[in-house]
Amino acid sequence: MHRNMYDTDVTVWSPEGRLLQVEYAMESVKQGSACVGLRSSNYAVIGALKRSVNEMASHQKKIMEIDHHMGVAIAGLTADARSLAKWMRNECLNHKYVYGQPMPSKRLCDDLADKHQRTTQTYVRRPYGVGLLVAAYDEATGPHLFQTCPSGNIYEYYATAIGARSQSAKTYLEKHYETFPESEKDDLIMHALRSLTGCVQGDGELTKENGSIAIVGKDQKFILIENDDLTQYLDRLEVEGGAAEGGDGDAMQE
């Protein structure tokens, strides 16, 4: 991305009608490690690849719980995501205090999008450099999967992926999403893992250290599946024989 004279302030247009600072922020999402999300008619699952700066460092957290019925996977600036997650948790707690029931996920995501949008139009602010996949389950409307962008756009999906090399995951998900509505919890988790395998950098592998999955749904509070809890699913993946490499999913059964 080259610099030009219209890209130093979020509130200044380029002559082509673009807000370059906002577009740069969108770029930072693409540089974050991959996150996938998918849902059935009862559950929503998010998965992410965690990075560590070197072998001696821990892996960066990629999935955060917002409330018992909601969680986010993040791609981009982790610090920005933390501040957004904190805000979302607060909104959920407030809503629960005032209305006695969990925050409706669409309501929160719309508010979240507005919060993003304000930064693109307000002096001395910068856009959040992070994209979120929000997985949630509402008692009234069932499971949901939303994607937010630094620009303030928000989309709802049956399945999607964001972050570095996420195209491979998207290809996988596009191929299989029609079977998702009837899928059981474990099937969704396996789909998430298979779609993630194509997003791993270079000759790396999806391991219990760098993999991260979360599920939420009907009679299922948000749970994070990481490390040893992830092993059984990775073992199944291995039995399948390194399925879904490159996202073509030839070896897929089910």
Add this chain to the structure above:
Amino acid sequence: MASLHLNAATTAPSQHTKYPIVTGTSVLGLRYDGGVMVAADTLCSYGSMAKYKDARRIRTVGPATLLGASGEYSDFQSIMDMLEGMEQQNDNFDDGHSTDAQQTHSYLRAVMYQRRSKMNPLWNDLVVAGPNFLGLVDKIGTTYTDNFIATGFGSYLAIPILRKKWRPTMSEGEARGLLEDCLKVLFYRDCRALNRIQIAKVTEEGGAVVSEPYEIETDWSAASFATTKGGLEGDGGW
């Protein structure tokens, strides 16, 4: 019952409600087979004066919530404004989410508790009803849910009747009959009650509906109303 403080005008102006001025009396509510029914009369009193005889104290909030209020009528109107604002916000979001009776109940508790904590209460007892919900919130934020609820004088005069006659399997007609009986007793003995009433119901199928006000039949021929106590002629006592 708070007596009206006649010297209020001479004291320094205060933003805080320390006592109610224009008040509505009891609100009754009960669950029946298929829904919840709420009833109240249409009187608002100014101290002991029967000032407003067409004050509608039961309102709908959204499609399937009823709100009945006793206590300060202006505070009730301001609560309705708040709830209408909330409804408008729901419409504006256009996300299909609407606030149900249980959430309205919880919201009102939060409002009432916050106000009482500022020592500036909204002087009401509120009955909140939904198709499968009946709850009360009072002026300090106390809440409970029950199969039948009565505020004001109703807690003395209607609750004993309801305890005796209420059944979970009551039909709509039986429920209405029972509430009218209770309101009749209240009209006989509560000097701030009126025989002009409204009945409201909320069901899963039909949502919330409030009747137009109507008068209930009263019968003053009962011995205790017709005969002076002790049979003494002309002592004026009952």
Add this chain to the structure above:
Amino acid sequence: MTSLPLPPHSSPRPLLTSPLPRSALTHANGIQRLPIHHSEPHSMAVPASFDQQPGADSIDHGVTEAPYERRFSPYDFNGGTTLAISGPDFAVVAGDTRMSTGYEILSRDVSKLHPLTDHCVLASAGCKTDVDQLRSVLDIRSDMYRHNHQKDMKVTSVAQMLGNTLYGRRFFPYYSFNVLAGVDAEGKGAVYSYDAIGSFERTHFSASGSGQSFVVPLLDNVIVHKNRQDEKRELGAEEVVEIVKDAFVTAGERDIYTGDKLEIMVITKDGIQKSTFPLKAD
């Protein structure tokens, strides 16, 4: 309308018996502080009428006193009794389900027990609106703890948090009398006893609320073996539950605010077991 002089009292009763000077007991806005402990005299505890004249009866039936103007009180007394007893690897916590105001029963099935985690239960009696608020605040704080530390709070931490939360409202207290029960990190039963403004202590057993004075002497004898010659025996959870039932039947006989139904929770390291037991509804 001038108010009539109050009838003279033969021996003027002091309004407050706290050792604090009179000036310290009155807020700048004229509000007198509530009693801070439930063992303080009833006349101070209920109802919280802020502008009461010294010597005025705390319950006015509307006929005995000079004309009065009803002032707003942010507190109500909704009654009820709670009790918790700790064992070697369990804690039993119980509360009745009656909710009253004045001489009225508002509802017969309102729980006084509130699980905060899978191994920790808060039992509270007093002013229902404050109890509800306190529960909400604690729920929010324990949720935030869970988000920040990725684990549930230990009973010891909940105990400290409750103390801090209550003290945070030192000058406008939560009018709630709390007993906290659970199992600690070692799996031992833990019971904590509180006053309304956050002073607390880990105890063997604790009872709180309107029937406290009927329950405590009984448990002093049966649980703690005070003033007894026979050998003290370790009681199992089932035996303790039976004692709890007896204690509430006893309290329900003499305390008008205790009755309708008893809710019992037995907390072990494996979780919370709930049961109920009918009490008299009179």
